[in-house]
Amino acid sequence: MTEEQWNALSGLVADLMKVHTRPFVTPIVHEELDKPPRIGTGTYLDFGEGRKRAVGVLTCEHVTRDQPLAHKPLGTQSLLPLTGVGKAAPDPIDASVFFVDQAGWQTQAHEAELLPLSRLAEAHKPARDELLFFRGVAGENVYIGFGGFDGILTGYCSQEKRDTGDDRIFEVFWEPDKTKIASGTDPVVRDRVKFDNAEGFSGSLVWNTRFVELGCDITAWSPDDAVVTGLLRRWDPKTRTLLALRAEHLVAWLLGS
Known part of the structure; x- marks a missing residue:
């Protein structure tokens, strides 16, 4: 496969995953008077009918330290208060x-949907050079003012940086100068979106698309094949990577007491 063919396929996977994950994802915003808003990303989770509190909004612990918080489910026109009983764990989990x-x-x-816990992988075990996908909101693409909330949620396909990470985290390439905009990107978004600063993606889920694992056949692959393989925690400009918690630790914490 040529580089041109690979880039085209990667763009198609990104476009399909963006549509697939759109209903699950929300910006999480903390506002203080006379200060820039703090931005994070959250995902709506379905914990099942058997639990008294069946709906969960998952993000990073450091995103929720300052409260009050607001979210914006798909289809809403403004930010809504994010309230409810919660649980949190600082580093090394940061969830x-x-x-x-x-x-x-x-x-x-509104139009938001809940992501079933069954879509979370038991462990982070992608194929070598697998396409990984994440969707979230970078702070540089958000404006909050008297006109309300104006933010562009973006989705990216990337790959794990070889021979990095440890038994708790893995590293995903974040190299703005090498970013290519997928063909399915809305022209208005194409003209406005910025991708220099990854701050705001904290709390985004990382998906193992399984595209490489299943043979790189775009006609046979579907976003339904993808599974969540981690939780983005922070951006490391020095290594040009995003650091993510491995799925096994995330799942153990979510399902623990």
């Missing part, structure tokens, strides 16, 4: 969940 009651969720959901 947090707000449990929203069903009545509250029904009034806020």
Whole structure:
């Protein structure tokens, strides 16, 4: 496969994954008077009917330290308060969940959907040079003012940096100068989007698309084949990577007491 062919296929995977994950993802915003807003990314999770609190909003613990917080489910026109009982764990997990009651969720959901826990992989075990995908909101693409919230949520295909990470984290390439905009990107977004600063992606889920694993056949592959393989925690400009918690640690924490 030539580089041109690979880039075209990667762009198609990114376009399909963007559509697939759009209903699950929300910006998470903390506002203070006379200060720039703090931005993170969250995902709506379905913990099942058997739990009293079945809806969870997952993000990083460091995103939720400053409160109050707001979110914006797909289809809403403005930020909504994010409230509910939660649990959080600082480093080395750095994850947090707000449990929203069903009545509250029904009034806020609009076009948003819940991601089933069954879509989370038991462990981070992608094929070598697999396409990894994440969707979130970078702070540089957000404006909050008297006109309300204006933010561009973006999705990216990348790959794990070889021979990096450890038994807890893995590293995903983040190299803005090498970023290519996929053909399916809306022209308005294409003209406005910035991709220099990754701050705001904290809390984004990293998906193992399994595209390489399943043979790089775009006609046979589907976003339904993808599984969550980690949680983005922070950006490391020195290594030009995004650091993510491996799925096995995320799942153990989510399902633990």
